[in-house]
Amino acid sequence: MIPPPNVTGKLHVGHALQSSIQDLLTRWRRMQGYNALWLPGTDHAGIATQLMVERQLATEGTSRRELGRELFLDRMWQWTEQYHGNIREQLDLLGASCDWTRERFTLDAALSHAVREAFVRLYREGLITRGEYMVNWSPKLGTAVSDLEVETKTVQGKLYHVAYPVEGSDERIVIATTRPETMLGDTAVALHPEDERYTHLHGKAAILPLVGRRLPFVADAMVDREFGTGLVKITPFHDPNDFEMGKRHNLPGITVIGLDGRMTAEAGPDFAGLDRFEAREKIVQRLRDEGYLIKIEPHTHNVGHSQRSGEPIEPLVSTQWFCDMRSMADQALAAVRDGHTRLFPDSWDKTWEHWLTNIKPWCISRQLWWGHQIPAWYTEDGRCIVAHSLEEATAEAGTDRLTQDPDVLDTWFSSGHILFFWVARMVMMALHLTEDIPFRAVHLTGLVRDAEGQKMSKTKGNVMDPTELVSEYGADALRFTLASLDSPGRDIPLNRDQIAGYRAFGNKLWNATRFALSRIPAEARVRETIDPAGLAAPERWILSRLSRVAAEVDARFETFRFDEACNRLYHFFWGDFCDWYIELSKPALSGEAPRPRVGDVLLTVLDRALRLLHPVMPFLTEELWQRLPGHEAIHPETICLAPYPRREEGWEDDAAEAGMEALTQVVTRVRSLRTEMGLGPKAKLDLHINPADPSVGRVLQEQAPLSRFLARVETVALGPAPEGARRDLVAGVEIGVTMERVEKTAMSAEERGRLEKELDKLTAEIGRAEDRLSNPEFLGKAPAHVVEGGRAKLAEMRERQVALRSSLGLG
């Protein structure tokens, strides 16, 4: 299922990442023959969407209140339909292979029904309740918001020290506050029970300046003696802590700030109607005038801000619907602890544990119109009926004079955002309502950041638009980049150079295919399988490599290591296939040194490589695959439904790999010797190779024309290098280069220096290996294969030492 993007939203790179990964998984499983469904859908995103339409209405000089609920909702639906197509279009652009016939919208009838069902059940079980509690109130949005929609920001504020007279004495105590406007709602002053400075105040009361209200002193251990004066004013209805303290000490509460962020009538005639921040100024002025203000200090503190609208959250007491998450959270905790649900990477287990252990009742009602209206009705005599429908409610109430609760449910009650918390809520809800685990594995990606590792944000102006990236680099390159960067537990620094690099990889696919199509014999075809018997070493080698890569990729996908899977595919295609196999195929295809079935092997490997890459690069692989002669034998229509290549054990061939590995290393070494000797590509060299392993020797002998072609030497002779040859040793093969046909003979000082340095390094390394191998502790405790490997390596280093000394004429 797709985590629903907001219906009116534009996809951002985070969506692109999610879609790439999910589509990759879906295509992979589909090719493996699973009935893979990727369900698309969009979210009505209550607050965000309603805000946009309200903004539009404002430009028309009207408002939702003026339109009324019904007309406003019509406008919302119009807007939704207008923008809905955007999401679909953008997902198509990314290559998302969703089943669009099953697309859902969170406000669809069926989904709304499910939401009502969930609500009614949770209500009847007593988990959903209605009550007066402190909530995070956003005055600008005019609604309660959840803890997750509150962003804590560090702000430079002020600490106001205010004198409160003590009742029945001349003493004045000093209280520090960051929010003097709330003092109008003070109903007590708290002190620490063991604070010796204030023991004399127990049982007494302070008098609230400007108001004259009597504020009893209460002793509470929560008071921090170190902070301020160690005395705290208590405003139960305007501070979450004070609310708790108020309950503990049975204190009354007074609402002095209203839902609109303005002072209420209870704040008194001098302040009623003022905005909360204007009131602060005026109160401070009054305190100063009347001699209560002692001092104002600069003070840095953390203030909750509304994520959507940016203004400071006002903690207010209001009547809301709450959902008790405790038992559901316990079930979700158990699911992860028992391993029924596994998180990838498992470092998330701790966050899961922490978040669900500390979960609080969730305020699920929102004072909005756009969303699932709460299925609760009120009778005229104030009874509350929760039911699936008005009919049901009427029957239960015994009257049809009912009013439905005007509020809607938090969007997250029905769906969510692309976040960890969304998953957590789905697990909790599903476990409770269906008694089944919704997910067996949860893969969590990092956050997409910009090239500097900064979080992308509109205000920083560093957001990348996926559709723009797609048109610049192609969807395949973007997908490949995102998948390769998705390493567990790490954020994803996205930069354009990298995408450009993977675009080049796409180009490589294209060119390799072009080579194959233009050079293979007419009868060559993609084969369902190929019997390696009768094939030469290069063909057996590439088939063997292909099988191993298929096995590795499969294993990486299983554990969500898309980065490693992509890496393997990249190197197989570019390194093994293009750099080596295509080069190796040239002398065979040109007729210079024919080998059996090279065309078939070339096409078959290409076919499988494209299929392996298809989940990551769907567009290009389909395009190229369709052009391969014989691809219909794999699937008549599309690569999407062709089987995902698996390991072919019959293709794996250690001998061919060892032989070809030696061949490629010899070729590489000869090329670098040529450079080191300061010779140009046209200098005519003769190569002598002397392999230690007879089976490697056989491959090198049979494929001598390849060494000649790739190393660009005149002749290749098997056997020890003659006197005076430049010698070296790689992969157990002694090589010697002679240059009788070249004018130059003397070794340059630079070359000699380099060679001597190399020899020194080697000698030092041999010394270390000798020490290790003569250490009885190492021999006694290290496993046999490590000791054996060490000995073999030492032997080879010694041989190489001989070869290098010989090159330097040190005999």
Place this chain on the structure above:
RNA sequence: AGGCCCAUAGCUCAGUUGGUUAGAGCGCUACGUUGACAUCGUAGAGGUCAGCGGUUCAAGUCCGCUUGGGCCUACCA
């Protein structure tokens, strides 16, 4: 304040359960257009694996501390 994560080449990052000359891409240097590809090829330079200590025959990898980053959670009014 508590918790979590990170520190490896100029940059961005890999590095499986410890196994002995630490890898890739980009960037950089030199050379190169022989019909897949200059969005390329060939060869190369570049690293005290943040620091200190410990465990071990063996540490980039495990443990502790320090420093420097990042993230999340928190009721210092």
